Amino acid sequence: MSAMRGTLELARAYLLQTMRSRSALIWTLLFPQVWLFLFALIYRNVPGGMSARMPGLFTITAFSGAFFGVAYTMVTERENGILRRIWVTPATATTVVVANAMRSLVTVAASLLMQGLIAWFALDVDFGPAVWRVVIVLAFGVWAFIPLGLIMGSTAKDMRSAPAVGNMIFFPLIFLSGAALPSDMLPGWLQSFSRMLPTTYLVQALEGVMVRGEGLTLQALPLAVMLISGFVAFGLNRLLFRWESTQPLGAKRVGAVLGGLALLYVVVALLT
Amino acid sequence: MSIRTRRLTKTYGATEALRGIDLDIEPGGIIGLLGPNGAGKTTLVEILEGLRDPTAGEVSVMGFDPMRDSIALRQHIGAQLQATHIPDELTAFEVLRLFAAFYERSLPVDEILERVNLAGKARELTRNLSGGQKQRLAIGMALIHDPDLLIFDEPTSGLDPAARRQLHEIILELKGRGRTILFTTHYIEEAEKLCDRVIILNRGRVVADGTPLDLIGLSEGKSTIFLDVEGPFDPAPLLAVGAEEQERRGSHYHFVAADPTAVIVALGEVLRSQPVTLTDMNMHRPTLEDFYLEIVDDPEGADPEADDSEAAERAAASDAEATSEEPGP
Numbered sequence: 001m002s003a004m005r006g007t008l009e010l011a012r013a014y015l016l017q018t019m020r021s022r023s024a025l026i027w028t029l030l031f032p033q034v035w036l037f038l039f040a041l042i043y044r045n046v047p048g049g050m051s052a053r054m055p056g057l058f059t060i061t062a063f064s065g066a067f068f069g070v071a072y073t074m075v076t077e078r079e080n081g082i083l084r085r086i087w088v089t090p091a092t093a094t095t096v097v098v099a100n101a102m103r104s105l106v107t108v109a110a111s112l113l114m115q116g117l118i119a120w121f122a123l124d125v126d127f128g129p130a131v132w133r134v135v136i137v138l139a140f141g142v143w144a145f146i147p148l149g150l151i152m153g154s155t156a157k158d159m160r161s162a163p164a165v166g167n168m169i170f171f172p173l174i175f176l177s178g179a180a181l182p183s184d185m186l187p188g189w190l191q192s193f194s195r196m197l198p199t200t201y202l203v204q205a206l207e208g209v210m211v212r213g214e215g216l217t218l219q220a221l222p223l224a225v226m227l228i229s230g231f232v233a234f235g236l237n238r239l240l241f242r243w244e245s246t247q248p249l250g251a252k253r254v255g256a257v258l259g260g261l262a263l264l265y266v267v268v269a270l271l272t
Numbered sequence: 273m274s275i276r277t278r279r280l281t282k283t284y285g286a287t288e289a290l291r292g293i294d295l296d297i298e299p300g301g302i303i304g305l306l307g308p309n310g311a312g313k314t315t316l317v318e319i320l321e322g323l324r325d326p327t328a329g330e331v332s333v334m335g336f337d338p339m340r341d342s343i344a345l346r347q348h349i350g351a352q353l354q355a356t357h358i359p360d361e362l363t364a365f366e367v368l369r370l371f372a373a374f375y376e377r378s379l380p381v382d383e384i385l386e387r388v389n390l391a392g393k394a395r396e397l398t399r400n401l402s403g404g405q406k407q408r409l410a411i412g413m414a415l416i417h418d419p420d421l422l423i424f425d426e427p428t429s430g431l432d433p434a435a436r437r438q439l440h441e442i443i444l445e446l447k448g449r450g451r452t453i454l455f456t457t458h459y460i461e462e463a464e465k466l467c468d469r470v471i472i473l474n475r476g477r478v479v480a481d482g483t484p485l486d487l488i489g490l491s492e493g494k495s496t497i498f499l500d501v502e503g504p505f506d507p508a509p510l511l512a513v514g515a516e517e518q519e520r521r522g523s524h525y526h527f528v529a530a531d532p533t534a535v536i537v538a539l540g541e542v543l544r545s546q547p548v549t550l551t552d553m554n555m556h557r558p559t560l561e562d563f564y565l566e567i568v569d570d571p572e573g574a575d576p577e578a579d580d581s582e583a584a585e586r587a588a589a590s591d592a593e594a595t596s597e598e599p600g601p
Contacts, residue, residue, distance in 0.1 A: 002376045009373035017361040020397075080357040085413070088321050088351040089374035090343045 006091050010099035011106075014073065018107055028069070032061040032111045033118060040123050048211070051126040054119060055206030059179040059199050061115055062138055065108035066145035067152065068166055070100055074153025075162045078245055087243040097234075097241065101146045108142050126210070133209040133216055137223065141202035144226035147233030148198070151257060154240035155249060173199045195269035201225045225268050236260050273332070274299045274421050274452045275320060280329035282315050282476075289315040291476040292329065297454065297469075299420065302447050304463035305456040307473035308568055313456040314354055316473070317423050320454075321351050334421055347376055350414030352407075354425040354456075360399035364390050364409050367398060368416055375417035388412040388442060404435025411442055422446060424455035428462060440466055464488075464560040474568045484560050492566055493558030495532035499525040499539070503548035509538045523551070532557070 018024045035057060043053045077083045086096060116134075119125035127134055152169065156162035174180045176190060177199035183191055194200045201222035208214040208222075216223070236257040240249060275297040282290040290312045297303055305313050318324040319331060322338035322345055331338060336345035358367055365381055372378035385391045388408040393401060398409065407427060414422055427443075428436040436459075443466060446453055457463055463470050464484045472480040472487075480487055497515070500523055507517060510527060513534040519526040529535045532555055543550055 002374065006374040009370050013359065013362055013366065013370045016366065017359055020361040081353070081355055082357055082359060084323075085353060085356050085358075086374070087323060088346060088349075088353065089371060090346045090376075091374045092343065095374075 002090065003092065003095060006089075007095045007099050007102075010086075010091070010095060011102035014099060014103035015106060018103065028065065028107045028111050029114055032065070032115050035060060036115050036118060036123070050119065050123050052211055054125050054127075055203050055210055056179040056181075057115070057119075058112060058134075058138060058206055059141065059177065059202045060174055061112055062108055062141045062202065063145050063173060063179070063199055064170065065111050066104050066142050067149040067170065069104045069107055070146055070149030071153035071156065071162060071166055072159070073100055073103070074150065075156050075159050078153075078242060079158050081244075084244045093238070093241040093243075097150060097237065100150070104146050104149070105142060112138060128210040128213045130209070134206065136216060137202070137205045137209055137219060140205070140223050140226040140230075143230040144198045144202070144233070147230055147237050150237045151233060151240060151261075154237060154242055155254065158245060173197050176200075178203045192269070195272050196265040198226060198229050198265070201229075221272060225272070229264065229268075232260065232264050273297070274334060275454070276330075276332045278330040280316075280319065280331055281327045282312070282319060282324065283327045288476050290319075290326075293473075293476075293478055295471070295478070297452065299452050300447075300450055301468035302443060302453045302455070302466050304467035304470045305454060305473065306458075306460060306463055306470060306564060310475075311473040311568075312476040313473055314425055317425050317454070317456060321349065321423060322346065347417065348419055348421060350417065350419035350422045352410045352414045352422075352424040352427055354429070356410050358398045358406060358409060358413075361397060363395050363397055364401065364405075364412075365394040367409060368412055371413045372416045378417045379415070381416070384412045384416055387415065387445070389438060402435075404431050404438065407431060407435065407439065408442065411439065415446075420451060422451055422453045422455075424453065426456050426458065428457065428459060436462070460561040460564050461559070470560065472564060472567060479567050480563070487563050488558055488560055491558040491563040493562035494528040494530050495558065496556045497527045497529060497532060497535055498552075498554040499527070499550065500552035501525065501548045501550055503546070505542070505548045506546060507542075509542050510535050513538045
């Protein structure tokens with residue numbers, strides 16, 4: 001009972017802190033809208049226009065919000081000793097991880113909602129025959145991305161190295177997945193490589209429901225990949241969680257997590 | 273028994289932070305843990321809190337093994353860490369409400385705010401609180417579930433005298449409620465004033481353990497006696513009972529003596545037999561600080577960085593990480 005109460009209260013505290021931080025609000029809510037207008041400017045004369053690029057933009061917003069939001073919170077709180085203070089209470093690592101994930105879910109949902117509403121009303125973007133399908137697909141994407149942020153947050157040494165490590169992961173996952181550029185612009189071998197990236201499957205599923213107007217059953221494969229990816233990454237993150245930076249990561253555990261993720265995505269790429 | 277350790281040992285690589293600590297701490301009272309930097313104080317309290325694994329030996333806190341039963345133990349202990357960052361963007365009330373949620377039972381937040389004199393700051397963001405107020409809030413976070421054992425790591429470090437006094441009052445009030453308070457400090461006069469029992473660590477070992485008065489009694493230090501007399505004063509009777517004259521400046525005399533009572537008795541005789549008038553007198557007995565300086569071989573610590581186990585742990589961690597790959601993309 002106290003575990004559930006502690007998790008909800010910690011998630012609430014995280015959200016309050018986000019809402020009271022001007023920089024957090026700018027990065028969470030306003031920055032994605034800059035991307036929206038940038039995309040609108042770039043793709044206004046391309047066939048399909050913004051409606052064709054909206055799946056990619058949603059993927060960028062969902063991935064950057066879930067991945068960086070979770071990772072930076074973990075690193076900052078570990079570095080400044082807040083996690084250590086929580087450690088001397090009965091709260092467990094699960095409490096911290098789930099609360100962080102809940103906060104990320106709410107903030108990413110808010111930024112996606114704002115982006116969607118502006119795209120709908122100001123840019124006349126077409127969301128396909130059923131908006132609820134878009135919401136469900138996005139939920140699968142956020143589920144897949146949050147644990148990747150947790151893994152990054154657990155492994156990054158400090159806030160000086162976290163952005164560098166984060167960007168090394170972020171840009172390939174965005175540019176090679178078809179989120180930032182249409183994937184048919186990529187050479188064949190890179191298109192094959194992109195099947196190993198979780199972001200690719202969110203772009204694919206969103207294109208299915210938004211651009212081609214397909215139902216969710218036709219998106220079963222990418223949805224399954226994102227669902228399984230989330231479960232595996234959440235599970236692997238348990239090996240890496242650290243209450244304080246001085247706790248050693250251990251080469252074996254890092255190797256197990258990176259190897260586990262690599263194996264998962266290689267298998268996914270072969271099967272798809 | 274609140275705390276029991278047997279042959280408790282902790283090593284960080286080649287560094288022995290604790291070398292066979294045996295402790296029995298009964299419930300109730302204030303226990304001060306003193307020692308120079310690197311003595312092992314923080315390592316010891318972090319083992320008691322379940323944050324560090326001992327290398328060898330036995331430890332029991334409130335009947336629990338801190339490593340095996342850490343979650344259950346933490347329902348019964350309240351901790352204030354040496355360096356705690358409190359979330360800046362939460363109010364004092366919200367911070368306490370958050371920490372209350374981690375426990376099976378907790379006291380009303382308003383009651384805790386009253387007890388740590390922060391009722392007027394309940395709606396203030398913690399980033400606007402002073403150092404003393406933040407430290408009192410950290411104590412409030414430790415009290416929120418009304419624990420029987422409180423472990424404070426340098427709770428008054430860096431505070432001004434007024435803020436320290438307020439914390440002393442809170443600690444004494446906790447003692448009045450029958451709680452056991454174990455705290456580390458570098459302020460020896462603070463330990464002398466507050467503690468029922470003082471444990472001194474040096475190089476990972478307990479080198480003294482007793483009440484402040486008992487420990488002062490073990491001091492080899494001598495009492496200092498200052499006298500101001502008018503008239504032809506002959507100090508021979510004082511010297512005869514062991515007083516040593518240190519300085520004479522006009523009518524002002526400075527003596528040291530191992531047995532100050534005998535000197536005072538002799539002084540009474542002098543005042544009756546000699547045509548002198550005593551115009552002023554001051555006496556200082558040895559303090560806990562005198563005893564501390566006698567018993568601790570290197571009062572400043574061999575390695576100031578090694579004061580907290582964090583530094584040693586950090587060194588150990590970097591060794592371990594040196595053998596692991598950087599977990600990048």
